[in-house]
Amino acid sequence: MGLGPTYSMGLGPPLPRGFAPFSCKKRAAWIQGNLEKEYSLIMEQSLQPAICLHKYPRSQIEVYVMVLENDGSTLAAALTCASIALAEAGIEMFDMVVGCSLRQCGDVSLLDPTAAEEYSAASSQAVNNGSLTVALLPTLNQISGLVSKGEWEEQTSVEAIKACIEGCQKLYSVVQQCLTKSVKRKIPQLVSKD
Amino acid sequence: MKSRIGERLCSTEDGTPGNGTYSRHGYIFASLAGYVVKENDNGMVPVISVVRDSEPQLLPEVGVVVTCKVTSINPRFVKVHILYVRSTPLKGTFRGTIRREDIRATEKDKIEVYKCFRPGDIVLAKVISLGDAQSNYLLTTAENELGVVVAHSEAGEQMVPISWCEMQCPKSHGKEFRKVARVQPEFLHT
Numbered sequence: 266m267g268l269g270p271t272y273s274m275g276l277g278p279p280l281p282r283g284f285a286p287f288s289c290k291k292r293a294a295w296i297q298g299n300l301e302k303e304y305s306l307i308m309e310q311s312l313q314p315a316i317c318l319h320k321y322p323r324s325q326i327e328v329y330v331m332v333l334e335n336d337g338s339t340l341a342a343a344l345t346c347a348s349i350a351l352a353e354a355g356i357e358m359f360d361m362v363v364g365c366s367l368r369q370c371g372d373v374s375l376l377d378p379t380a381a382e383e384y385s386a387a388s389s390q391a392v393n394n395g396s397l398t399v400a401l402l403p404t405l406n407q408i409s410g411l412v413s414k415g416e417w418e419e420q421t422s423v424e425a426i427k428a429c430i431e432g433c434q435k436l437y438s439v440v441q442q443c444l445t446k447s448v449k450r451k452i453p454q455l456v457s458k459d
Numbered sequence: 460m461k462s463r464i465g466e467r468l469c470s471t472e473d474g475t476p477g478n479g480t481y482s483r484h485g486y487i488f489a490s491l492a493g494y495v496v497k498e499n500d501n502g503m504v505p506v507i508s509v510v511r512d513s514e515p516q517l518l519p520e521v522g523v524v525v526t527c528k529v530t531s532i533n534p535r536f537v538k539v540h541i542l543y544v545r546s547t548p549l550k551g552t553f554r555g556t557i558r559r560e561d562i563r564a565t566e567k568d569k570i571e572v573y574k575c576f577r578p579g580d581i582v583l584a585k586v587i588s589l590g591d592a593q594s595n596y597l598l599t600t601a602e603n604e605l606g607v608v609v610a611h612s613e614a615g616e617q618m619v620p621i622s623w624c625e626m627q628c629p630k631s632h633g634k635e636f637r638k639v640a641r642v643q644p645e646f647l648h649t
Contacts, residue, residue: 317481317490322589323589323590324518352464352491352492353492355491355511355512357479357481357490357491358464358465358490358491359464359465359481359488359490360464360465361464361465402465403465404465404466404488405465441463444463444464444492445461445463445492447492448461448492448493448494448511449461451511452493452494452510452511452512
């Protein structure tokens with residue numbers, strides 16, 4: 266996140282994000298491609314509303330993501346991880362960001378698809394063939410990011426978004442447990458004050 | 460009590476939001492994952508804050524007195540490195556600028572920068588602005604208590620202040636011009 270006019274935070278340079286060459290089935294180049302740039306933009310848009318930017322004037326918060334193994338739903342996983350990393354770093358946030366993705370193929374919908382199950386345009390289904398990634402702020406119950414690919418019928422699309430939101434809420438408890446454990450580990454000396 | 464990010468702590472009637480919290484719709488929420496600390500302020504509403512690190516991030520804010528070291532001078536301004544915010548040392552230095560017109564409160568047009576500061580001087584200054592994206596923190600020394608506290612003479616010895624605008628080297632007895640900070644009464648020993 267960069268700096269715009271005084272006391273208001275504007276969009277900064279896109280978040281560097283990379284797929285390691287060994288992460289995907291087909292070996293990728295080290296140089297950022299279009300997919301990484303697109304994901305960087307989505308991540309910045311999804312993470313920005315969660316952070317208390319007004320508490321960091323004249324500051325730039327940079328988040329770097331490196332995918333080590335890509336077996337589908339990387340954007341959703343990256344969003345969740347980035348938000349946990351920000352919380353662990355002590356950056357003040359209004360709420361966590363949890364990501365969840367869904368693959369729709371005809372009448373079948375799969376939460377958190379693997380790489381083989383992920384959306385490909387060359388699928389046999391003509392209608393309701395797509396993938397969806399949702400970034401949710403669980404406590405505030407607000408969506409900060411939504412990416413949809415493919416062709417959807419209106420009703421299916423709405424149901425898919427609801428399914429993703431439920432998925433995010435389920436993931437939220439795991440995220441909180443993880444942070445609580447890290448707090449206990451990091452600040453053991455304050456435990457006695459309880 | 461441990462807090463999670465986004466957890467509702469209490470209503471704004473029972474406390475005021477402090478560090479690591481934010482208020483919304485009449486309630487106080489935690490913005491950090493840590494321990495909730497309640498500080499009672501002698502009868503007033505207690506301040507609720509969330510503590511995570513033993514030493515929180517410290518940034519220079521407007522109106523705060525900082526200790527800095529002069530890195531370069533120029534007829535128009537002085538460039539400094541901010542070393543301490545109040546009495547806390549910073550882990551990394553920030554850059555600051557003292558413009559010519561902010562060195563002194565009186566006779567601003569007759570200021571000669573090289574007669575006020577030299578590179579290497581330790582200066583007490585006050586932050587007047589955080590600056591914008593490209594610039595440094597803007598500082599001022601236009602008060603009696605602000606200005607040079609430690610300076611070395613051309614002979615290399617630490618100088619002793621003799622007036623608000625002069626310092627003297629104890630070895631060579633040479634006087635040099637500086638914008639000297641007035642020593643606080645509690646530090647004067649007769």
